Amino acid sequence: MxxxxxxxxxxxxxxxxxxxxxxxxxxxxxxxxxxxxxxxxxxxxDFIMNALRQRMEHEVLGYTFRADSYFQAIADWMKSRHDWGIQKEWISYSPGVVAGLNLLIETFTQRGDEVIVQTPVYFPFFESVTGTGRVVLDNPLKMEEGRYTFDLDDLKSKISEKTKMLLLCNPQNPGGMVWSREELTALANLCLEHNILMVSDEIHSDLVFDGYTHTPLATISDEVAQNCVVCMAPSKTFNTAGLTTSFLIIPNKRLFTRYERTLSVPHLHMGNIFGHLALEAAFTKGxxxxxxxxxxxxxxxxxxxxxxxxxxxxxxxxxxxxxxxxxxxxxxxxxxxxxxxxxxxxxxxxxxxxxxxxxxxxxxxxxxxxxxxxxxxxxxxxxxxxxxx
CATH class of the missing domain: 3.90.1150.10 (Aspartate Aminotransferase, domain 1)
Incomplete structure (x- = not known):
């Protein structure tokens, strides 16, 4: 090694x-x-840089597509790192997680709808909601024994017929919590009860310290999987943020199809050559x-x-x-x-x-x-x- x-x-x-x-x-x-x-x-x-250098030896940087090996690398990584069996047909693309959040908000909510944000949280969440003409529904986290946890009573008191989506930071940024399966289950069940789509930003899921286990939101249950979108990327873990490449895992076929339509209209679905290669190298050799x-x-x-x-x-x-x-x-x-x-x-x-x-x-x-x-x-x-x- x-x-x-x-x-x-x-x-x-x-x-x-x-x-x-x-x-x-x-x-x-x-x-x-x-x-x-x-x-x-x-x-x-080095294994990422070498993959990029090797591709640079070919002096045409034309249109490309994501190879089967790209999808397999994601599936293998999800299985080995998170014990999550996913299908190729669930994997879509986004030029960054924040871009994905914006596209999802545009696809699945209307102007004036409320989107739940649990503060303190990664600040582009706010901009993604307000910048698309939606309304932030602030559900502050509560401090218990030195760490944050969900305040479900506060959330229940605020949900209205306009509340359509929840943005989850899992693991949490900036607090650094790894949400437990029990915490996620309680939150997910409340969202199911009120027909609130969950969007889980899991970009830090591979940066978990010993003694803690990341739970992908979609692994809570089949019902939860059909009511959520998981956003991931290798960029934080492998320091490739400048390659603007992330992926979305959407088990619900209807939601997947609607998101793909939003992505493809402005031709954002193509991605970039080097982001695809970097992801594959990271997840196969990293x-x-x-x-x-x-x-x-x-x-x-x-x-x-x-x-x-x-x-x-x-x-x-x-x-x-x-x-x-x-x-x-x-x-x-x-x-x-x-x-x-x-x-x-x-x-x-x-x-x-x-x-x-x-x-x-x-x-x-x-x-x-x-x-x-x-x-x-x-x-x-x-x-x-x-x-x-």
Whole structure:
């Protein structure tokens, strides 16, 4: 087994990197250490890069289709990673999960309909709803024993005849929870009772730490499978976000057909050559790399927890069950959200503001652990130095 080096620094400046080359635009400071947008600083795995280089040897980049091996790679990965047997006929395409969310909202709801969003949550959820002329129905998560869980009583009190869809983040971003089968079952049954279509963003499903198990929503029951769409991609796990390739798993044939029609009219169904090849390489050759990545990320999280406990105990990170995105409560410092963000930027670090994820994210910041240990250590040093003052 090849040993991968996640401590190796990679020069990302000068590549039109959103994370690095847009720092001045987003933070007013081109020198901050960027631990914000959710891509990693590690090299995209060699088996993916080799597949792309091999294809580049052929000097025609014309129209292509997704080969049977592409669909088989997804099916095999779902079976081996999640014990989920899926069929080729369930697999559709999307140029990114967020694009898929928008297309699904356009397909299965009408303007003015309510779409349930459970905050704090990945902020493009809000834009996907409001940008398509729908209405956000906020069902805030509740905190129990240091982790979030669903507030079903609140949801029951808010559902109306206009409530048509629920956007689920599974595993959860930014909190990093791995929803249990019991939690998902209770939520899914409530949606079935009220004829609410569930759309499950499971892009972080392969970034689950030891001791936790991801449950794809569609595996809850056959009835739930017929009432949901699962959105996945290799991009977070294998650092290929720039290839804009994701896939949707839609077991319900009627829903599948309607979505495919929406996708094909603007010719979004074709995808791109390199995204298809990267996905196939990731899902056929990527398990060893994924395991080593998770070990490194666990080490980064443990390092951060110990560092904060010693140097800034007022900052309380939520226990991370999945993802490489740490959710840290800074409310004990007594700063407003703007004061906290401004102070950190002045101190030379850039995170995501908690309020981006919903008003109940106030007091929090999201920190990207997908970086070298030395980068993380420097970021924590800067953070502690400026906040201690």
């Amino acid at each position: 090849k040993k991968y080096d996640f401590d190796e620094p990679v020069q990302r400046e000068g590549t039109n990197s959103l994370k690095y080359d847009a720092r001045a635009k987003f933070f007013g400071n081109a020198d901050v250490l960027p631990l914000w947008v959710a891509d990693m600083d590690f090299k995209t795995p 398990e060893d790399w994924r395991r080593q990545l998770m070990e490194y990320l666990q080490g980064n999280f443990n390092f951060m927890v110990d560092y904060l406990k010693e140097h800034l105990p007022q900052a309380k990170p939520m226990i991370l069950e999945a993802t490489y995105l740490a959710w840290i409560d800074f409310s004990a410092l007594g700063l407003t959200d703007e004061e906290l963000n401004k102070t950190l930027i002045e101190g030379g670090v850039a995170f995501n503001k908690g309020v981006q994820f919903g008003k109940n994210g106030s007091g929090y910041m999201r920190l990207n652990l997908g970086c070298t240990r030395s980068t993380l250590e420097e970021a924590l040093l800067r953070m502690v130095s400026v906040l201690s003052r």
